[in-house]
Amino acid sequence: MRRFVTTVIVSLTVMMIFRPAMADNKPIDESLQKRMKYLGLIIPEEAKQRFAELDKRPPSILLNPDDVFDWRELGGVTPVKDQGNCGSCWDFAATGAFESAVLIADSVEWDLSEQQVLSCNWGGSSCDGGWMNNAYQLFMYYGSIEEYCMPYAASDYIDCIQDSCVVMVMQEDLSDIPNNITDIKNALLIGPVSTTYTVFDDFYWDCYDNVYTSPNHAVVIVGWDDNLCGGQGGWIVKNSWGVNWGDNGFFYIPYNSCGIGHYTQRPLYTSHLPELTCDHEQIDVLVPSGGQASDTLQIGNVGVGDLYYRILSSAASNVDSFGYYWLESENLVGPDYSWIDITSIGNAIEFPGNPNYSNSGHLDLGFEFNYYGNLFNSICVCSKGWASFTDSTSTTSFNRNIPHTSLPNDLLAPFWASLNPGDSGGVYFYSNNSDSAVISWVEVPNNVGDGIFTFQIILVAPYTIIYQYNSMGPGGTNQGSIGMENGTGTVGLEICYEEEFTTGQKAVQFYLGPPPGEFDWLEADVSHGVIHPAEFQDINLTCSATSHPDGIYRGELEVYNNDPNNVYFKIPIIMNVGEQAVGDQDEVPQRLSLLQNYPNPFNAQTEIRYTLPKRTDVKLEVFNLLGQRVGLLQNATQNKGEYAVNWDASNLSSGIYFYKLSAGNKINTKRMTLVK
Structure with a gap:
């Protein structure tokens, strides 16, 4: 996981942190005896000698x-973690310092994988102990992956599968810091540093000396x-014993106490974010x-750092x-959002009993x-944001994952949640008694009153189903x-379960196609790689119908x-097999595409072609390598x-240029070369 963080840029004078007052008698940490079994720092002799020479230098200014x-306080520390029953403090210290370096440089909070370091380091470090340098070497010469791809298991018996993951960040270098207060403070101005100290059997988190x-x-x-x-001064330290230890996982220790500051290292990283471009929204073959x-x-990279990618x-x-699939209106080949107001032409549903819990x-x-191969001529509507073709009695507000064998079934759930139309708003039903019907929940609050919801189901015979969302929330949008x-x-x-899907102005349509069959018809000639800045990678996709009958x-x-x-x-990739697939190719395009300019390279003039699957706002721009726009070729609704x-481009100098097509909320970018 990663999240974006706005780093606070302020004066280096920061207000003193509030902490509990020191007690005269420090209690013994009952968990410490367990933790003492997993103190896993092992410092190689070569490192001891290297730092011994370094420590002979006089302190800096x-x-x-x-x-x-x-x-x-400055937004440069990632969350505290727990090393568990494994002597991997060396791993967590290095990974934590590197996460902070990236966070400070890029304002991106990555959760990097400590298990990758345990399983894949080349120096023999393990749960039996290790040295931070082995983690840093891996980050510099291979790169670091995300936690989700190799979750931490506190075990040496997890296979190294880093080659199946994507490298997220590469460390640039590593700096050893002399063991004196001044040099460590100066190093901290760049970012948090990993260090070592001695844990004694009566150690506690608040100013142990x-x-x-x-x-x-x-x-x-x-x-x-x-x-x-008490005025001695000390370090603010992030531990790897979880947030329930110390001060939410942190501790405070006097300068030089327990040897804190020996073998300090600072990972070096500067901002160089990649930026991916892709020329397809959907592929139809x-x-x-x-x-x-x-x-x-x-796939291209128009950023300033290397782009690592993997394709599955x-x-x-x-x-x-069964063959149903769905697309949303944000997809260029999806449905258009067009709200149908039935409050004046339909009927308000009179729910029997308590309208907040009624069918x-x-x-x-x-x-x-x-619907799923069965014909229905009626539908049952629940006040809680769902409808069923067969269930006329259930009133449950306890939404669940979809599908599920428990009632209700034959289910349409545009927003199954704890809604209360009996408090305000209403639920309406309309049919033209020919081929279409609409069910709308209009300005219905949820049970806690922090959200109001307006959405609808549209049915069009024989099997078209559309959900539309007019306005949702602000609260409760992640509870359905x-x-x-x-x-x-x-x-x-299941489109989503207790995650925010929309706040409104969106449509979802369900389509019916043939059952998907076995997925063995697609092959890509490239599955992973590195794309350097201003470079592109073509990936050839082959679809084979040798063992598949005609169909989609x-x-x-x-x-x-x-x-x-x-x-x-x-x-999405669609293989359309059959005689219709090799017939008339002059039909309206089914996907957004930006084609390579022709000629390329070119001298002064070139042609850029693109296709639009539906009416949308279009902007076609040209940029130089510095990111400066040098041409606006289209800006209209088409x-x-x-x-x-x-x-x-006769007024421009030779070089590489990028042309970017913005269509709706989709962006495609390609590169072209001007040669004079």
Whole structure:
């Protein structure tokens, strides 16, 4: 996981942190005896000699004389973790310091994998002990991956699978810091540092003071406070014993106590974020019966750092085993949002009993509707944001995952949540008694009153289903279930469960296609790699119908990468097999595409072509390598279709340029070369 953080840029004079007053008699930490079993710092002889020479240097000039400096207050410290029953303090100290370096440089909070370091380091460090340098070497020469890809298991018996993950950040270098207060303070001005000290059997978190012996534990210094510990002054330290230890996982220790500051190291990292571009929103491949066909996906990097990526192919996750699949209006080939107001033409549903916990019973549709292979002519509406073709009695507000065998089944759930239409708002039903019906929840509050919701179901015979969301929230948008399921609750589609899907002005349509069948028809010639700044990678995709009958087959390309703005996304890929796939190619395009300019390289003039699957706002721009816009070729609302734009670059110098197509909220970028 990662999140963006706004780093606070302030004067280096920071207010003193409030902490509990020191007690005269420190209680014994009952967990310490257990922790003492897993103090895993092992310092190689070579490192001891190196630091011994370093410590002979005189202290540097103090760069910041402030009494207090704390990276927690400046937004430069990642959350405290727990090393558990493993002597991996060396791992957590190095990883914590590196996470902070990246957070300070990029304002991105990565949760990096300590298990990667345990399983993959080259220096033999393990749960039996280790040295921070082994973690830093891995970060510098291989790179660091996210926690989710190799979750921490506090074990040496986890296989190293880093090659199946995406490298998120690369450490640039490492600096050894002399063991004196001034040099450590100066190093802290750049970011938190890893260090070592001695844990004694009566150690406590608030200003413990003792002599120096061989260090046995590694931690991260995140700041200083010259007023700590009765005026002695001391370090503010992040430990790896969880948030329930010390001061929410931190402790305070006098300068030089227990040898704190020996073997201090600072990872070096400067901001160099990659920026991924992709030329496809969706890929449609037309394949003749029993044959194969190919298309090309182009991924580019218009950022300033190396882009690491990995691509996996899989059966489409938005398709169920019956053949239903869904698209939202934010997808350029998805439905258009167009709210249908039925409050004046429909009927307010009169719920029996308590309208906050009620079911309308069967309402006549006036036509037959095909749902999971069964025909229905009525529907039942629950006040809690769902409807069913068969369940006329359930009133449950306890939403769940979809699908599920428990009632209600034959379910349509546009927003199944604890809604109270009996308090305000209303639920309405309309049918044209021919081929379409609408059910709308209008300005209905939730049970805690922090959100008001307006959404609807649209049914169009024989099997079209659309959910529309007019306004949702502000509170409670992450407390519902959205999806649909069959009569046994064994097949269905879950769009989201207790996650925010929308705050309004969105449509979702469910389509019916053939069952997906076995996913063995897609092959990509490249699965992972590194793309340097201003470079692009073509990935050839081959779809084979040698063992698949005519029909439409759906899959997905899952793209993992280290662009923090776009770490993971999916590209739907559709294989259309049959005679229709090799027929008329002059139809309206089915996806957004930005084609390579022609000619390329070019002298002065070139043509740029693109296709739009539906009417949308379009902007076509040209940028130089510095990111400066040098041309605006299109800025208008355009209908679906294919377009060509000529660009005259006779007034520009030779070099590489990027052209960017913005269509709605989608962006495609390609590179071209001007040669004069």
